Amino acid sequence: MRTEVMLMIAAMGAVTYLSRIAGFALVRAFGVPPLLARWLTYVPVGILTALIVPALLIRDGQLHVGLDNHYLVAGVIAAVVAYKTRNVLITVGIGLTAIFALQLIGGGPG
Amino acid sequence: MGRYTDRGGPMRTALSHSIPIIVGITPFAVAYALLGVSVGLLPAELIAMSIIVFAGASQMVAVTMLQDPAVPVTLIIVTTALINLRHLLMGVSMAPHLRGAPRGVQAAAAFFMIDESYALAMNRMQRFGFDMRYYFTCGAVFFFGWSLLTGVGIAFGRLIADPFALPLDFIMPATFLVLVMPFLTNWPSILAGITAAVTAVLGALFLPGHWYIVIAAVVAAAVGVATEGAGSAH
Numbered sequence: 001m002r003t004e005v006m007l008m009i010a011a012m013g014a015v016t017y018l019s020r021i022a023g024f025a026l027v028r029a030f031g032v033p034p035l036l037a038r039w040l041t042y043v044p045v046g047i048l049t050a051l052i053v054p055a056l057l058i059r060d061g062q063l064h065v066g067l068d069n070h071y072l073v074a075g076v077i078a079a080v081v082a083y084k085t086r087n088v089l090i091t092v093g094i095g096l097t098a099i100f101a102l103q104l105i106g107g108g109p110g
Numbered sequence: 111m112g113r114y115t116d117r118g119g120p121m122r123t124a125l126s127h128s129i130p131i132i133v134g135i136t137p138f139a140v141a142y143a144l145l146g147v148s149v150g151l152l153p154a155e156l157i158a159m160s161i162i163v164f165a166g167a168s169q170m171v172a173v174t175m176l177q178d179p180a181v182p183v184t185l186i187i188v189t190t191a192l193i194n195l196r197h198l199l200m201g202v203s204m205a206p207h208l209r210g211a212p213r214g215v216q217a218a219a220a221f222f223m224i225d226e227s228y229a230l231a232m233n234r235m236q237r238f239g240f241d242m243r244y245y246f247t248c249g250a251v252f253f254f255g256w257s258l259l260t261g262v263g264i265a266f267g268r269l270i271a272d273p274f275a276l277p278l279d280f281i282m283p284a285t286f287l288v289l290v291m292p293f294l295t296n297w298p299s300i301l302a303g304i305t306a307a308v309t310a311v312l313g314a315l316f317l318p319g320h321w322y323i324v325i326a327a328v329v330a331a332a333v334g335v336a337t338e339g340a341g342s343a344h
Contacts, residue, residue: 005155008183012172012190013162019194021220023201024208028216032206035335042302042334043203044232046327047196048290049306051225054314054322055283063315071280075287082287088130095284099277 074098124247132255143263207240222249229289302334
């Protein structure tokens, strides 16, 4: 292991851990007023949705809404499967299968 | 995942929820390992990064940036910090549920907080309250799984088949689709979700980096609070 690489890794680890502990430290220091507590109940929905929707709708930096966006079509199928099954393996499996099928039908990566 | 039932106790349930997700993470670990080796990082360094940083997206971006020798290390560290900004918000939303816990337990909980462990724990909390054993079991599965899979990727990556042939950037969104569903049980949450979707897409299109995740969550949660009671009026 090289010192300069390990220093970089240590610094990456430090900023990452700081980002993870900061929220805990803030709550410890200032508590959670009732309005903030209500607001916080919607944070998981917000973060998860933000991790999902742009990944399906934005391809190569462009908004891509249409049947030729394979990620979007497969994503809609996966959403239905997710709603019905609540099962990660089935949802990801059917979603990936949909993408491969669309690539076969439509040609080229979507 | 069995509709979030709780047969066999919280730890067994945690295993049955987190192991399928780590299966989906496997191609990322292999991709990270192969990319890391190709930019000249040593196996020990790649595994050390998985153990010390424990943040898949940041690690992937870091090894990608290392492909260009002109990129300064400080830029890699700043980029890591920016990608991880959402953890601040996740921490604030999880911390109230661990307020009675000792400082050391909170510090450990923070270390294990990744998108997946956070999503699982907050999901389960809706039905069973926040459960330390469940959360730390998920965290341990992801932590040891990620480090182990990094090693597997380095050792056997080239034999496993090309992980880049998989639509890698589809697997995690599809996983999170399952994890977001249980939250969408009332109108404020659904409206918050729609708001997050629109805000995140606009943010991802027009703002640099990963700011869109934090901004979307902040705006969406405000819409959630503002629309509370709107559903009961009908």
